[in-house]
Amino acid sequence: MALMIYTDEMEKQVSTGTSYKxxxxxxxxxxxxxICMTWLAQTLSGTALGGLSAxxxxxxxxxxxxxxxLNWGKDAINFVGTVTSWFVLNKxxxxxxxxxxxxxxxxxxxxIGFLGIHSHPTIAEAWAAxxxxxxxxxxxxxxxxxxxxTIVSEIPSTRLRxxxxxxxxxxxNAINIAFVNIVSYRQLSxxxxxxxxxxxxxxAGLNAIFTTYIFFRLPETKGRTYAExxxxxxxxxxxxxxxxxxxxTLIEGTEGAQKRQAEGITGE
Numbered sequence: 382m383a384l385m386i387y388t389d390e391m392e393k394q395v396s397t398g399t400s401y402k403x404x405x406x407x408x409x410x411x412x413x414x415x416i417c418m419t420w421l422a423q424t425l426s427g428t429a430l431g432g433l434s435a436x437x438x439x440x441x442x443x444x445x446x447x448x449x450x451l452n453w454g455k456d457a458i459n460f461v462g463t464v465t466s467w468f469v470l471n472k473x474x475x476x477x478x479x480x481x482x483x484x485x486x487x488x489x490x491x492x493i494g495f496l497g498i499h500s501h502p503t504i505a506e507a508w509a510a511x512x513x514x515x516x517x518x519x520x521x522x523x524x525x526x527x528x529x530x531t532i533v534s535e536i537p538s539t540r541l542r543x544x545x546x547x548x549x550x551x552x553x554n555a556i557n558i559a560f561v562n563i564v565s566y567r568q569l570s571x572x573x574x575x576x577x578x579x580x581x582x583x584x585a586g587l588n589a590i591f592t593t594y595i596f597f598r599l600p601e602t603k604g605r606t607y608a609e610x611x612x613x614x615x616x617x618x619x620x621x622x623x624x625x626x627x628x629x630t631l632i633e634g635t636e637g638a639q640k641r642q643a644e645g646i647t648g649e
Contacts, residue, residue, distance in 0.1 A: 388539065388608035404545050408614045409538060413545050415598060416533040419479070420553040422591035423529045426483055427490045427584035429565035431455065431518035438514070440569045440577055442507035451511050455518050462523035469523075474603040474624070475532050476595070482524025483592040489517040490585035497578020510578050535602040538611060597621070 404413045430437055434455050438448035470478065493513050496506045537545035567573035568580035576583070600623035602610060609628050618626050 384606060384608060388606070388611065399540055399544070401544050401548070404537075404541055404548060408617070409541055409545075412536050412538065412541075412614060413548060415600070416536050416545055416549040417552045418591070418594055419529055419532050419536075419599060420549045421556055422479075422483065422595060423525050424553055424557055424561055425584075425587045425591060426521065426525060427486050427517065427581070427588050428521045428526070429561050430490075430493070430569075430580065430584065431514055431521065433565055433569060434514055434518065436566075436569055438507075438511050440571065441510045442502050442504060443511060447511075451515065455515050458515060458519045459522040462519045462521075463527055466523050466527045470528060470531065471603065474601050475528050475535070476599050476601040476603075476620075476624075478524045478528045479532065479599060480592065480595050482520055482528075483588060483595060485520045486517055486525075487585055487588045487592060489513045489520070490581040490588060493517075493578050493581030494585060495581075497576075497581065502578060506578075532599070532602065535605075535607075535610065536600075538614075539607050600624075 403409055435448050435452040438451050439445065443451070466478075473481075493510050496502060496510045496513075499506065502510070533546055533549050534542065565580075568576040568583065598620050600613070600618075600620040603624070605613070605623070612628055613623055613626060
């Protein structure tokens with residue numbers, strides 16, 4: 382309770398209000414940027430190929446029956462991956478899991494792209510591509526898909542969390558509606574762009590951009606209280622030093638908050 386009071390008092394000084402404009406002022410601008418980019422990274426990482434997996438398998442050269450079976454297998458693997466992430470998240474850390482997942486997906490996308498260099502992929506190449514999409518989806522559901530929800534709830538200040546998450550989610554929805562859903566279908570459709578497996582190169586390029594961003598800009602929030610995160614952001618600590626930076630003033634501040642709380646209860 383004392384830590385909660387201390388955090389609240391400190392954020393009253395750091396944050397000047399609770400309007401949407403405050404999400405773009407001072408240190409809150411950095412926090413808003415991080416959660417927006419993290420959510421965009423999730424949808425622009427290349428997982429769109431997994432979202433259209435059945436259609437992807439068909440365009441890769443697999444039969445309708447095999448495409449259907451693979452799609453069901455993908456959903457089962459995704460479920461296992463998501464449940465597994467619950468137990469790994471607090472041990473590995475948010476930044477580590479996000480960066481590792483994005484990097485692994487990048488490798489899968491590059492291989493998928495090379496498999497599509499032939500104008501008419503062989504059955505073996507089609508099955509290889511289908512397997513890679515399964516691995517891509519499993520990796521996403523083990524790492525970037527679930528962990529992003531933890532990141533976007535921990536990065537904003539407590540007073541601006543709801544508004545910051547709304548901004549980030551709207552950015553995610555907008556890019557999905559206006560770009561991802563349109564482009565991914567046209568890439569795979571033989572009646573549109575007909576890129577087939579070569580679309581892996583396109584998504585690998587976008588993935589590389591956001592993976593680089595995560596490496597330099599996404600801080601590790603594992604094991605940090607909201608008060609500690611406020612201090613780290615206020616002092617403009619680089620993202621890669623969040624995990625190693627020690628905060629020695631927090632205990633003193635907590636003791637002060639506890640003392641004020643006790644005085645308020647006793648009426649002194």
